[in-house]
Amino acid sequence: MTIHTLLPILTALIPLPPFFSFLLIVLFFNRWKRVSHSIAIGAMFISFLMAQVVFWSVIGMGGHALAEHPIHVEIPWLPAGATALTMGVLVDPLGAFTLFFVSITCLCIFLYSVGYMSEGGRHYDPRYSRFFAYISLFATGMLGLTVADNMLMLFIFWEIMGLCSYLLIGFWWEKNYPDPRQITPRQAGLKAFMTTRVGDVIMLLGIAYLYTATGTLSFRQVLNESTLHHLASMASVIPGLSAAALIGLLLFGGTVGKSAQFPLHVWLPDAMEGPTPVSAMIHAATMVSAGVYMAVRMFPLLQVGFDAHHGQLSAPMVAMAVIGTFSAFMAATIAVAQNDIKKVLAYSTISQLAYMVAALGIGAYVAAAFHLVTHAFFKALLFLGSGSVIVGSHHEQDMMKMGGLLKRMPITAITFIIGGLALSGFPILTAGFWSKDEILAAAWSSNQVVFWVLAIGALLTAFYTSRQICLTFLGEPRSDHAAHAHEVSWTVYVPLIVLAVFAAGFGFIGVPEHFPVIGPLINNNLFHHFVGATIGELLPHGEEGFNAVPLLISVLFALTGLVGGWLVYGRRPLAAGQPDPMVRALGPLYPVLKNKYYVDEFYNAVLIQPTIRLARAVYQWVDRGLIDGILHGVAKGSFQAARGNRWFDKTVINGGVDAFVAFFQRLAREARLVLQTGQVQHYLLQVLFFVCAFAALYVILWLRQLGG
Amino acid sequence: MTTTILFLLFALVTLAGAIGTVTERKLFHAALWMLLSFFGVAALYVLLEAPFFAAVQLFIYMGAIGILIIFALMLTRGSMREGGPYLNDQWWLVALLAVVLLVVVGWLLWQQYGSVMAVHAVDEGSLVQLGRVLSEQDGYALPFEVASVLLVMALIGAVTIVRER
């Protein structure tokens, strides 16, 4: 049996080890911390190995070959009429790279969690084992989603991840804050679940519509020419939209929810209440990426009607472009005014995901996939670094109170800077540069509005990243916590180093062929050709030659942002207590940015409070008034009936019987008094009386006999 | 002829004695009336050609029982001196019933046995026969013994009841 016949089975096995880890920890090993984390990391390592085996095996096949003959196996699972819903695995070029980065980042984060949740072995979290159980289950979800071959299976694992997200955000559910407006982990978990639920319902509608329109949910069957053509020509319930367009829009709704795009972005910043490994894994590298991943997978459906040469976008693409661009810009502006180290990264995540969505919106799906992978690496790195900072400085999360950590936590600092540069798109040396530049290049040739907005977003990204780095690591410590900061443990900084390597080096597999100097040196834009083969070339871009203008503009903006941030925050580092210069610079705009454009307040006023009031009204009037009223009425009625019955029972029946008995008792008493005198002669008289009676009887009988 | 007259005479004596017994207020006189009645019965036994029983009647009833009753009268004399009714309050009903009973039974007896006359004369050796029958095993030996036991029991019982503590 060659490796190639094993591959489908191996692929199917990839999501299983973390699942068993979850079961084992939950059922048996909850009490033993070291055993639990060993099981979890061991299981994740097995999945990692299997994923890498699969990846490296298929990478040699070449993109086109793999796209046409992907690793695929499916089994019928749920009979539904004539056909059956199937379960199966599929590894095509997109899935292969996703497996690659998901397995690496998850393994790094698992290892990191050992150090984080035990604070370097000094203070173990009381629910340490449970944490590992949850993240194992989550890893199952993500890996399963990656290898899923149909929409239903994808949705199942999507929901598993949603559950884990809820559980993990609210991991410290007992934590409460004195300020009632500050969201607690419990509330944040609920908020995340509810908000993504909105997106999930929309996506489920899309899935259902897809199923009714085509009778299948398998990717291979839906995403081929004839099916797509059929869907494109089918009219949907909304005039002007074909079935394909409507399905695409509905599915995109799931992405909006899961990948935290406007207007469903509100849960992601509050999800930072969860432990930092959770933020890294779920809310940076994997789960939020799943939204984009799904969109890239379904891109053939989403782009039905897309005509690149005439710049005609399909309806879902328009939605993606608009929402993506807007979210990218909005989130970047908010990030500038945030002081919590994790909140900056949260808004940054929203912004970067929006870049991917916008890229899809203009048809650059390969660029979107590329940025997906690089973003996972450097965002995970940044989050883990921030976690290291937080634990190392004894749970200080406010950047205004940090400073001078470069000297005290050098490994964290350097890896963080690498990640930050990648995020900003520092030219050449960082992976983020290559992926972001590809998106901007695609935007330049398709839609100038999108390009300029994204470019300004890139500038802001660089600025707030530089701000973050300067405030956290440069200058002098602005609080005692920062002054006593230290590295946590090897389990914390080794993953940082691994991820930093990828953040810096991964980009080189995506260098466009026509890039000056470096292009020809590196293997023919491996990523582009490999992953691009999944769907096929759509944009008139690579073949036309290399365009330097967008490149130069993006480099300029990135450097400007970085230098600007350094000028404000790095050159003369802030002292303790000194206010943020941005406050005065932005003036009245600052509170708006700090309060996230008051979107949460808007939702609360318009959606949540009325719902609560409606619920309360229904509770009062329908539940308590009507239903309970009926129940109480029935109860009272029964009770009254019972009382009446009892009265009848007591008075009529008991009374009747008692009176009857009393009558006879009186009769007997009277008789006794008469008959039982105690005097023998009276008794004898009674005997005599009866003797005479009997005698009379006999006489009469004898006479009768005589006469007869 | 003589038999009839004698019968009527002694029957009258007996009945008179009996009635006297039950109607006499003074108890001692009642006891004497009773003795007279016993005598009349003894005479009737002679007429019935059962001389042994006439003798027994005189010994037992007039002798033993009569004297016993007189003793009892004397022993319980104190409270029953004079005064007060000597009949209880149901006497009239009893009298009525007794009369009715007598009338009915008497009439029945007359119907049944009114014409039965005496059979031939009795054998002289009847006493010997009685003795023989009372001691024969297939006669009345067992009842005889039981009667003796009864008498012993009565004796013991009476003594026990009356014993001074």
Add this chain to the structure above:
Amino acid sequence: MMGVPLAWYLILAAALFCVGLYGVLSRRNAIATVMGVELMLNAVNVNLLAFWRYTEPGGMTGQAFATFVYAVAAAEVAVGLALIVAIYRNRDTVDLDQINLLKW
């Protein structure tokens, strides 16, 4: 020689019995009651011996029976009078109207 019909003896016995009955049931004094009982027993004996004489004077059944009646009568009088004396000692009365404890 012309005898007396059996019925005459039997009627006499019945009359004696009824008189005795009256005496038992209507007299206040306990001893007077005992006297009435003796009269009744006498009546029984007369009955027995009359029947013996008139129907089967050869057999001894009647006489034997009469013998036993005598024995029983004697025993009964003895015990009865003993009882009455005991009661008299206890309650200082032989008035039957006042001896009324034979009830519940």
